Amino acid sequence: MTLFNHFLALLVMALVCSSPALAAGKKETTISLRVTATAYNSLPGQTDNTPDLAAWGDRLRPGMKAIAVSRDLLYKYGLKRKAKVRISGLDGEFLVLDKMHQRWEKKIDIYMGMDRHKARRFGRKNVTIKW
Structure with missing residues (x-):
């Protein structure tokens, strides 16, 4: 040789x-999926008495690019904890750090720190996510 x-x-x-x-x-492979996106904050009225603690124990801090995902995205579509996700219409990558109640399907919740007004302005949108 x-x-x-x-x-x-x-x-x-x-x-x-x-x-x-x-x-x-x-x-x-890259997986692409159309989902409903909403936004949430680290406020006790939107979560529980530990609003900065995500489902897997990750601490959420304002400024983080994090999302919560419906459980079907985890179990049916193979999305994983700490996966990097791109969201159509938004810049950068978001980390999967939280999961939502099992009643939701094909849904993500985008973390917006303590800014309740920013989350309300975001509203509800249909977006495409890629991971």
């Missing part, structure tokens, strides 16, 4: 092993 071929083989192995899905022989 020439030095170039040896280098090329090492490079391919490094690229494959850097991706858990590729290393396991799986193709990485």
Whole structure:
């Protein structure tokens, strides 16, 4: 094996092993889904007596880009805790840090810190999420 071929083989192995899905022989895919989006705040009237504590124990702080998701997105569609999600119409990525009551389906709740007015202005929208 020439030095170039040896280098090329090492490079391919490094690229494959850097991706858990590729290393396991799986193709990485992006999932896209249309959902209803609303907004919520860290206020006792909207949650419980620990409004900054999410369902998995993560602490929410104003300024975080976090979302709560309906449980069907977790169990039926494979979304995971701490997954990075892009939301159509919004900049950046949001982390899945909270889950909603089981009565909701195909729904996300976008965390908006303590700003109740911002959450109300957001209202209810149909958006596409990708992860």
